Amino acid sequence: MDAYLIAIAIVSGIYLLLALGLNLQFGLTGLINFGHVGFFCVGAYTSAILSTNGVPVAWSLLAAALVGMLAAWPLGVISIRLREDYFAIASLGFSEIVRLVATSEGWLTNGVQGIAGIPRIFSGVTGQSQAIAMLAIVTVFCVLAILAMRRIVRSPFGRMIEAIRDNEEAVKSLGKDPAGFKMQVLLLGSMLAGLSGALYAHYIGYISPDQFIPFITFQIWMAIIMGGVGRISGTVAGVIILMVFLEGSRFLRDIAPFIPEVAMASIRLGAIGLALMLFTIYRPQGLMGDYTKR
């Protein structure tokens, strides 16, 4: 049981890093990024390629964060000034391109075969202590990211991005260019996604292009929308809900064996869909409540 809980905690942490980035982008700034998984993918591949070629994991993690951030640059340059839903579509397309590149450029990514045997972090220890060490690393990154988010929220920068979320036109009317702020937010969020991807790669040990489908992005969306957009506590709550939901459905099967597993999978997808709809309609502020300052 322990190892299973630790595994869930590690994956939750990896999701939390993704969700914090997305919350910064959407929850705080109003930037609709449907291509988050693209940067996750870039980070995973960067770290996997470097570490399987002998670069120490500490460096490859750093590189993953940087490359994840750099990958967002061209997307930002091209589409950050587009209206919000156009940016959403552009980013979705961008993540699909990333996946195609990972699929097609075999010389770099080993193509459809994927990269196997990615070294674990702390390769010296094994078994349970390895898992605990991994959990510790993930936790440290999550705590750092949360602290960074808190600082941003309380800073003039945070004030400005929230102003952009509330009313972009009004920000322009004050002589401040929203594009610059959005760009920084996109880069930082993508950096977190890149780091998250690297941790994922080292944890799972094997990556291939078909792991980086847009569905991952929408799971994270579901998490931040259910938890409460624009609030860090909401993001954390959302990720926990997502994991309970994804993993809990496995246990549901044990108490409700009359539901065939094949139906279970569809039910899971349907429930994510339903949650997205119901929360947008009836509880748009999410579980943890409105982000209005009190």
Place this chain on the structure above:
Amino acid sequence: MTLEIKEMSKAYGGLTVVDRVSITMEDADIIGVIGPNGAGKSTLFSLVTGFLDGNGGDVVLDGKPLGNASAVERAQAGMVRTFQVPREFAHMTVRENLMAAAPGQGGENLITTFFRPASVARQEKEIAGKVEETIRFLKLGVVADTPAGRLSGGQKKLLELGRALMTGAKLIMLDEPFAGVNPVLIEELSQKIRELNARGIGFLIIEHDLGALSKLVSKLYVMDRGKLIASGEPAAVLSDAAVREAYIGGGAN
């Protein structure tokens, strides 16, 4: 700050919404633009401030043609607008709304946020001081820590004016500042505009409420169906036959 609007035009398909409108404004003047609903006043505002791309015409600010300058650049040049439907930052407090408007904040990027917190904090203190002044001036003290989305219509208009002041604008363009505001507050708002004008800030005001506006402005322009149909001293313009026709015929409120 002088403003010269030259032959501004805007057409949607076959429909010309703003038709070669020209307006000139002296430094620190107060000018009014009136006209019935759908006359193209707000569109003209958006054209001048760069929120819409026009089909011809130019804006000259302090003798410099603005050409294709973006809305942001125009605002940075010192010409700041408000909106007909107030666009407050609804989830932020009044104080935060005003803080956000202050120009040249070093803390508005991630690098300084993380690596130069001390200098950011210093600047925040300065800005907070200016915000206090503005709050006092606009008598918004009671609601200073209320989320702006919960303000009354009149308070929101005051807040937008306050934000414009915080930017250090030399020319403020108000889009229907009196609409939906109670008469007492209208008088107060007019008073504030006069005071600010006395400090050298110019105002270009779109309004429906002729009574309040005509007492405030030195010159009135009248628009109807996209065209300027009259301009001049308020009293003269209001007695103009064409203007009366446009207003009554246009079914103004």
Place this chain on the structure above:
Amino acid sequence: MTGFAELLLSGVMSGLIIGLAGLAVTLVFGIARFSNAATGDTMTLGAYGALLGTTLTGSLIFGGLVGLLAGALAAVLSYVLVFRQLANRSPISSLLASIGLAFFVRAGLGLAFGHNQSVFQLDIVRPIRFLDLRIQPNDLKFAAIALVTLVIVFIILHMTPIGRRMRAVADNPLLARVSGIAPRPVMFTLWAMAGAVSAIAGIILGMKTVVSPEMGWDMLLPAFAAAVLGGIGHPVGAIVGGLVIGVAQELATPFVGFTYKIAVSFIVLLLVLLVRPRGMFGRVEGVR
């Protein structure tokens, strides 16, 4: 030369499907003002509806009508249950809800029909040779259906009172912003139309390929690209946009290879947004 012409032809066929999907996207966008990500899954729903109808009645035509009605009904329901509730909120709410709806529909279809592929039993015949060009009789029928669909949409929009009201809503952004108060018949007609058009796209796609719960979602990106390329809110533009993307995808393959083929629609989309954000036929405002 024949090779080129055949690529062109195949691009046109793909393009018509993409274009029809884009038409559904563009109709909803023009009036309800948001990008409907459930368009793809409405297509799938239409295809399954048609499949069911065909199995029950033994007639493809009747089956097609069943699919069309299923698509229209589902779209109207989605409006009543979901999008009408969100009409006064930002378009982002509707977009997010539409993704939820898309997942929900796909899950429902998976539950109802399983994940194995299904096919329409069409007669598969050898092609007509025309000037050394191989033309499929079925393709001709599909193209005809697509064009008739476009014509009907055009007639409804331009020659009926309800269509004129729809265009009035579409033409006036201010009015559209408060489209929550737009007369109910207008919104019902719009959604029924968008649903039916999606269903037709799905049925044709299903007939040309195979029917599976995932089929529609995969068409979403090209459909969005077609709508944007044609000028969002512009019906003819969407079809032309779809054709351009379909043809570009096929003709690009000698240069970019087959695996990057599906990236072409995205590249086209980005180029359009950069160079001519209003699309080929669209209005100026609102993109940036």
Place this chain on the structure above:
Amino acid sequence: MNLTRRQTLASLAALAGSGLMPSLTFAQDAGTFRIGALNPITGAGGPYGTGMQKMIAAAAEVVNAAGGAAGRMFEVFAEDTQTQPQAAVLAAKKLIEVNKVQAVLGTWSSGVSLAVLPLASEANIPLFHCSGAPALSVAPANEKKLGYRFQATNDRFGRAFAEIATKEGFKRPATMAFNNASGIGNTEGFEKAWKAKGGEIVASVVYEPAQPSYRAELQKILDAKPDVIVMGSYIADTTIILREWYQTGEENTFIMPAWAGNPELVKALGPDVVEGIISVDSISNEGSPAFAAFDAAYQSAVGHPGLTNVYAAMTWDMVTVLALAMEAAGPGADMAAINAKIREVANPDGKQVSSFAEGKEALKSGPINYEGASSVLDFDEFGDVTPDFAASFIRSGEIKREYVVTL
């Protein structure tokens, strides 16, 4: 109508609670042996996964009905990999940690198996899988030799394709591959073997799935005038490609794996289109009692012929082999002992048996050799099977095996 936070929290907590409750009520029972059925119910493996899972359950029932393996009853815990490594990892951890399964059976897709095998190895339990990637044979993935492959490697399939193409006298083969590890593995295996024979490939294409049309891809292939097109493909894309191919009026032949060239394909396209297609499969012992038993079970559980799902035959065999190895190791044996017996009960030099009951009986008198439903099941040192391959031809809508290829 907006829910309050308390209402929302309360209803979610109730949901979550109902999901987590049962996890606390597990106990180990010496009389049972827990196996994890970890199958691709959704995702790319969706068309096969359900059948695979049902056959694990069905085979377990057969074992239990025969008195259990070394006296222990099989209890099956089913999970969905979603054909995604990350979902599969969590599913595997849940099976291993919560359900305490002692073997994981039936992973599909190399990505999933590559991610799950290290976990199973860590827990010292075997993983029986149906994936084609070569990396699964060797260290680091299979360092503890607990991975067993019931499916021919992609490479072996490709070699079989080449043998058949030679035998049929084709001179100008072209290849088309679905852009994933298995699709490309098949065609690359073919190309390697074909070139080694001194042959030449006239054209090759790798395509992305889920397109409205594959005509451009076909065009490139057909322009080279091949006499045969070797496919590394799946059923859906093959259906579309063949329909479009037929409509071009070309007359060449196809060689494809049996998971594409199966009765469902014939049903989808009709006999004319698929006439003459060579469908290659690792030998499913259709004549054998093992296959008949599987086929009957599959028919009754899924409603299709057993031939339509080669992976289901493999999962059927997985349970049977595991049970036989347990039986051979005797009551109370640990996993290492059972693992040591797997090759013993499956590989030659023993009495040929084709069901658990038969094997259980025969084990009393000497060694056995289980001949499976999916293949004869002889594991090499890497835990890979090298089955014989059958070349089946589709004629008048019937898929008929014409000869067998031995690599």
